[in-house]
Amino acid sequence: xxxxxxxxxxxxxxxxxxxxxxxxxxxxxxxxxxxxxxxxxxxxxxxxxxxxxxxxxxxxxxxxxxxxxxxxxxxxxxxxxxxxxxxxxxxxxxxxxxxxxxxxxxxxx
Numbered sequence: 001x002x003x004x005x006x007x008x009x010x011x012x013x014x015x016x017x018x019x020x021x022x023x024x025x026x027x028x029x030x031x032x033x034x035x036x037x038x039x040x041x042x043x044x045x046x047x048x049x050x051x052x053x054x055x056x057x058x059x060x061x062x063x064x065x066x067x068x069x070x071x072x073x074x075x076x077x078x079x080x081x082x083x084x085x086x087x088x089x090x091x092x093x094x095x096x097x098x099x100x101x102x103x104x105x106x107x108x109x
Contacts, residue, residue, distance in 0.1 A: 037069055038069075039071075039083055040083050040096070042063045042069040043059055043063060043080055043097075043105075044097070044107060046063055046068070047059070047097070047106060047107045048107055053105060053106040054106075056078075056080050056105070059080060059105070084105050096108055
């Protein structure tokens with residue numbers, strides 16, 4: 001009698017594919033109302049009008065009061081502070097902003 005090879009089928013369990021969040025390609029930008037500026041653009045305009053270094057709390061207060069920028073965030077001054085630092089780090093010499101002291105920024109000349 002010929003030998004027959006007995007093989008066991010591997011147990012496979014079929015699990016449904018897991019949905020994962022896709023990484024966004026490109027720059028993610030918040031939606032803005034018509035006539036509104038982006039946060040960094042508004043900050044640059046306010047700093048240009050002031051002509052002197054400002055802290056982000058005062059900067060954001062002026063941005064919101066003038067209606068140049070709107071946010072629903074809980075910490076808008078931290079958001080602008082972070083965004084300005086990020087622009088300085090990425091663009092270096094071509095950045096619109098310069099850090100002049102602890103928590104203070106001015107426009108680059």
